[in-house]
Amino acid sequence: MRIEIPTAIWAIWFIVISTAMILATLRAVIGPTNSDRVVGLDTWTTITTGFWVILALFFFQFVLLSVAMVYAILSFLGVLVIARYLERGL
């Protein structure tokens, strides 16, 4: 890393992103219709991609960036398939 990041900044990042994940999960659980659940799932996967990127910096492993890329691709395909299912059935 180029600089040493203070521990307080790490703590703020992890706390804020965990709160965001909990909020998106709540929407995915309590959503009134199935479409609301899909929207919650989509947002949750995007937030999780950002979380993988921060984890890659935290553990300083380049491989975890590849994990984030694969996660983004799989969540994109999954949301497309679910949208197709909502529209007319598979």
Place this chain on the structure above:
Amino acid sequence: MLDAVLGWLGVVLVSVGVFFLFLGALGIFRLPDLFNRLQAGTKATTLGVVSTSIGVGLLAKGWLPFAAALAIFLLMTNPISSHAVARASYRAGVKPYPGTDPDECAKRHLTIYEESEEK
């Protein structure tokens, strides 16, 4: 000197990204109907994850090409999935809440749907 400047620029970018991810999740949780939620959950989180990737790419030496590729990929695919979900749920019969007063999509969309059903 250059390391310090780029590193703190990266810290600022990652902080902005994390804040926007939180705003997107808050919009998902608080907004009244599906289309408002979709807008908040797509635009804010796209900015958040792109800013986070670029910031991490600046913070670590040599990670910038892959992080930029990840950012470009998310920038391309996130609106596509959002559009697919919005169109599918409108066709599946989810109505916007009464605050969206002129529902411009309704008549046009209805005619397109009937034409495709007739074939």
